[in-house]
Amino acid sequence: MIARETIDRILDAVRIDEVVGDFVQLKKRGTNLLGLCPFHNEKTPSFNVNPVRNIYKCFGCGKGGDAVNFVMEHEHYSYPEALRYLAKRYNIEIEETAPDPQEAQLRDERESLYILNSYAQRVFSEQLFEDEEGRAIGMSYFRERGFTEDTIKTFQLGFSRSDWSAFAERAVKEGYKEEYLEKTGLCIRKDNGKLFDRFRGRVMFPIHNLSGRVIGFGGRVLKKDDKTAKYLNSPESEIYHKSKSLYGIYFAKKAIVQLDNCYLVEGYTDVISLHQAGIENVVASSGTSLTSEQIRLIGRYTKNITVLYDGDAAGIKASLRGIDLILEEGLNVKVVLFPDGDDPDSYTRKHGSSSTVDFIEANAKDFVLFKTGLLLDDVKNDPVRKAGLIRDVVETIGHIPDPILRSTYTKQCSALLDIQENILVSELNKIRRNQLKKETGTPEIDELLTVTIAPPQTPADDLSTEAQEQHIIRLLVQYGDELIEFKENTEDPERPGHFLEQKYHVSVSRFIVEEIAHDGIEFEHPVYNRLLRLYVESAKANPDASPDVDRLIQESDASVREVLVELLSPRYTLSDNWAIMHQIEVPLEENLLRQQVEQSVYHLKNKKVMRLLEESRQRLKEAHTNGEDFTALLERHQHLERVKQEISRILGIDVLR
Numbered sequence: 001m002i003a004r005e006t007i008d009r010i011l012d013a014v015r016i017d018e019v020v021g022d023f024v025q026l027k028k029r030g031t032n033l034l035g036l037c038p039f040h041n042e043k044t045p046s047f048n049v050n051p052v053r054n055i056y057k058c059f060g061c062g063k064g065g066d067a068v069n070f071v072m073e074h075e076h077y078s079y080p081e082a083l084r085y086l087a088k089r090y091n092i093e094i095e096e097t098a099p100d101p102q103e104a105q106l107r108d109e110r111e112s113l114y115i116l117n118s119y120a121q122r123v124f125s126e127q128l129f130e131d132e133e134g135r136a137i138g139m140s141y142f143r144e145r146g147f148t149e150d151t152i153k154t155f156q157l158g159f160s161r162s163d164w165s166a167f168a169e170r171a172v173k174e175g176y177k178e179e180y181l182e183k184t185g186l187c188i189r190k191d192n193g194k195l196f197d198r199f200r201g202r203v204m205f206p207i208h209n210l211s212g213r214v215i216g217f218g219g220r221v222l223k224k225d226d227k228t229a230k231y232l233n234s235p236e237s238e239i240y241h242k243s244k245s246l247y248g249i250y251f252a253k254k255a256i257v258q259l260d261n262c263y264l265v266e267g268y269t270d271v272i273s274l275h276q277a278g279i280e281n282v283v284a285s286s287g288t289s290l291t292s293e294q295i296r297l298i299g300r301y302t303k304n305i306t307v308l309y310d311g312d313a314a315g316i317k318a319s320l321r322g323i324d325l326i327l328e329e330g331l332n333v334k335v336v337l338f339p340d341g342d343d344p345d346s347y348t349r350k351h352g353s354s355s356t357v358d359f360i361e362a363n364a365k366d367f368v369l370f371k372t373g374l375l376l377d378d379v380k381n382d383p384v385r386k387a388g389l390i391r392d393v394v395e396t397i398g399h400i401p402d403p404i405l406r407s408t409y410t411k412q413c414s415a416l417l418d419i420q421e422n423i424l425v426s427e428l429n430k431i432r433r434n435q436l437k438k439e440t441g442t443p444e445i446d447e448l449l450t451v452t453i454a455p456p457q458t459p460a461d462d463l464s465t466e467a468q469e470q471h472i473i474r475l476l477v478q479y480g481d482e483l484i485e486f487k488e489n490t491e492d493p494e495r496p497g498h499f500l501e502q503k504y505h506v507s508v509s510r511f512i513v514e515e516i517a518h519d520g521i522e523f524e525h526p527v528y529n530r531l532l533r534l535y536v537e538s539a540k541a542n543p544d545a546s547p548d549v550d551r552l553i554q555e556s557d558a559s560v561r562e563v564l565v566e567l568l569s570p571r572y573t574l575s576d577n578w579a580i581m582h583q584i585e586v587p588l589e590e591n592l593l594r595q596q597v598e599q600s601v602y603h604l605k606n607k608k609v610m611r612l613l614e615e616s617r618q619r620l621k622e623a624h625t626n627g628e629d630f631t632a633l634l635e636r637h638q639h640l641e642r643v644k645q646e647i648s649r650i651l652g653i654d655v656l657r
């Protein structure tokens, strides 16, 4: 058990902005900090950190709490695990009450695997520095690569002995369970039941998770031997998932946030060399080709990835696909090609660290253009192969989620490839359509194009646009200065996580003007539109006040005056009109005005949206032949659909889709 005093010291020391800042890129917003929520997928930040109260809160998914909660949630830690992590983060020594010799056994399995890996790391490091074999083979290899003792210690590098079961025997003798030796993959059980070591005669690279704990190992064999793989990694376990791990992320995350860029390299030694050279924002995918999960992990810290390649052309072409994945996740990719077969590691050793930084900065190329240029070199003037190249390049552009960026690339590539832009666009539309179909797994896209959705039927929708506009003007003229009440839930500043119902009042004219005018809606009826504009103008001076109707009547021309007089006549009353509009019982008097105002505005908007949707459907159908960007149109269409659904929700219309 962790002593109460230690817990208090930890809680006193932690600063929420620092703890969260290790994982999330935060930007200052007033006294608070704002970032992209690590707990749900979002594009606009709603994750709020309050350094004064030492708490965080996501207004998107609702998660919130203090630093301990954050670490528990983010790292999937138990309460004591989170405290241990924070103690380490703030250099606080943990005092345990009643140290329990059985504790190692009692902790859960994950914790046991962590503990065993940490033990293995210490053994391997000790063997590197102290064993004859370790010094002769392992240490001389690291020295040859120019790694300093500091670097070796930072990355906790080590050496595994070449005997069959040196590690297994030692670990068992020191009380570690065979079960966990197997589960971490450090050892393998033979058919005769004996344990032997997975890693033998290898230099060892521990793989750390985000919080710096060892989750697995990579081992490189140094002897020339055809039978064994040059690199060997720990197998998947409870704590090590290859597709979600990045080598070096623990050492890189701070620099990635600060520099807003992440270098992606191929080998463990590239990571270490660059880090030693002072280039710390660097990671490698460990033991797999790049996965979407790894890219999303980087995406928590930055939207910019620079891939550093060694100059081996075959290797580059093999990895081009992986880079499409980065684009698909909406990140920006640049590539740097090292010259003459050098990798980042060897280049840094030859030329020194500052020239490596210069080289990267001078040679970082935009990926799409890099790929186009690279393939173009291959194709030369062979027309058949050029057609294949165009499809390939367009496929890559198709992975980019941002339509504006896509269109920029289409322009640039059309120049590079010397091909008309509309040919690329039409090819792009074909590919996007297939990609979207694959991604959503439904034929929805085609349905959108062919199925006309029946508009929701309500009596108010049967009213002509003119009648709707007239109704809104009448509400403005008769009730412009009346206040209507709205309720809103806002977070209690005194008690985070608790919500208060707040009432606020808005004048009828302000509500209508803001809803109608700010959406850029113009009335079709010319006189109604002139009246609407008078209210919009007046709202600019004082949003809650409306023009004096008597003066309007005196000062306006005949057509406006006629309308005003008509609308002010007593034959229009709220309840009469309510019955006409909705054919239902008249509700309570105090609710009536607000509902009338809201409904009249939203029914009008509903009609406008339905019309826009119909136009949009038509444009989608013709996008292919007109050479328009299909995806941009589709995104707009989907936006309109969402607006329609929101309006329907407010109006209480059931949408049967």
Ligand SMILES: [Zn+2]
Residues within 6 Å of the ligand: 037, 038, 039, 040, 047, 058, 059, 060, 061, 062, 063
């Ligand atoms: Zn969230």
